[in-house]
Amino acid sequence: MPKKILLVDDEPRILSLLHSVLRVEGVESVSAKDGPTAVALLRQQKFDLLITDIRMSPMDGMELFRVARAESPDLPVILLTAYGSVETAIEAMKKGAFDYLTKPFKVDELILTVRRALEYSEIKAERDELRETLVTQCKFDVVVAESQPMKRVCEQVRRVAPTDATVLLTGESGTGKEVLARAIHNNSRRRDKPWIAVNCAALPEALLESEMFGYVKGSFTGANTDRKGLFEAADGGTLFLDEISSMPISLQGKLLRVLQEREMRPVGGTATIAVNVRVLAASNVNLEEKVKEGSFRQDLYYRLAVIAIDIAPLxxxxxxxxxxxxxFLRKETPAGTACPRISRxxxxxxxxxxxxxxxxxLENAIKHAMAFVQSDEITLETLPTRVAAYALPETSEATDATGAAPDAIEQYRNVSLRAFLRQKEKExxxxxxxxxxxxxxKAAKTLQISLATLYRKMPTEEK
Ligand SMILES: Nc1ncnc2c1ncn2[C@@H]1O[C@H](COP(=O)(O)OP(=O)(O)OP(=O)(O)O)[C@@H](O)[C@H]1O
Ligand SMILES: [Mg+2]
Structure with a gap:
């Protein structure tokens, strides 16, 4: 959309000068010869910038600035001052005016200031738009979904949430399976009942069984009292089984029974207990392959995958x-402070x-950037090296005569061979x-190293 500026000055000569300079710049402008006319225009039309003289009557520029701020708080304002009123202009900047220009001003200076102000209003508008999308999504948890695949996923989530169906969420690590599982719970009738998440990979078989199903006193050494399992604790609510592929095959049968019969038996118990729990499961490995390999029961797979939601990699x-x-920038920015910008x-x-x-x-990269940011801008230097390495090669200086991307020598200037190799290995x-x-x-097999070596070499946050 073309930008529109409101120009206010009681000197027709200045108005026409501003008007023609801005027209050359491709910016539309509307002129007003005094404050009241400007106020009327502000109420009728939407402007991207207001440029006003300070000394005018009957309403001076400061008064107009105050009215404009009250009417449209996001409208940037540039003040035009003569020598005598610079202090007033500075005062106005403290109150939120964008900038001021001292008459007589240079055309370059005017253009530059106008460009900066328009850019600012654009960023502000984008931010508001984003905030609006977030707010609409808030009703449905904070799930950022701009892409088509993610919008489809959200639509699926919205549809299945109110049902009691078992849902299997699949996707690579870090794609948002747990966030979406929570969204399903929070948008279901069970939202006021417990939400319990179990990581099936985190516990050894025996412990996982007693955690999930509970046990009766005396069923094993140390079982001094009866203990309720997570299925009972989640009564009326949702149980999220994360990394379901790691569930030992012996427990898979027991889980299947819960899903089919809606009842279970605690470890060592004889009586069955009715279960009223919705099960959601997640996996970052291909369960169908696990079925083919024989490490995952086919009947359980079908039962879990009644509704399968696959989340695409980022x-x-x-x-x-x-x-x-x-x-994430907004999430990491302390309340009351401005969110940093992101360099191109x-x-x-x-x-x-x-x-x-x-x-x-990506969330970790933003946390990293926020820890290193010095000004109000996230620059390449503040990003983790492995992310910054994807920067577009700088044109002219950074490309060599053949137009090729900068070589390793340029990119890793002053980096030891060991550090360079470590970085490449990590990538x-x-x-x-x-x-x-x-x-x-599987990764360790491809790399022909042991799993232990792989873990040792992995960056800590990814283990
Ligand atoms: N669409 C999204 N909008 C907002 N935040 C998201 C989104 N997707 C993921 N996140 C955030 O990214 C992080 C990782 O998401 P989550 O824990 O749900 O991933 P996951 O798929 O369960 O990963 P893993 O398989 O490793 O357990 C979380 O902090 C989550 O809040
Ligand atoms: Mg997870």
């Missing part, structure tokens, strides 16, 4: 990248990055793990 939905960046180079690098750790990795590991859909054992 690299296949780049439209979500910048909205997520904005979302940093935004490009983030758009190009394949994000093997998906949204979680390769991440790619292999991502390609194995997060299955570390």
């Amino acid at each position: 690299r296949d939905r780049t439209e979500d990248v910048l909205p997520l960046v904005q979302f 180079e940093a935004a490009d690098a983030m758009m190009r990055c394949p994000w093997p750790g998906n949204v979680r990795e 390769y590991l991440e790619q292999v793990i991502a390609r194995a859909h997060g299955d570390k054992e």
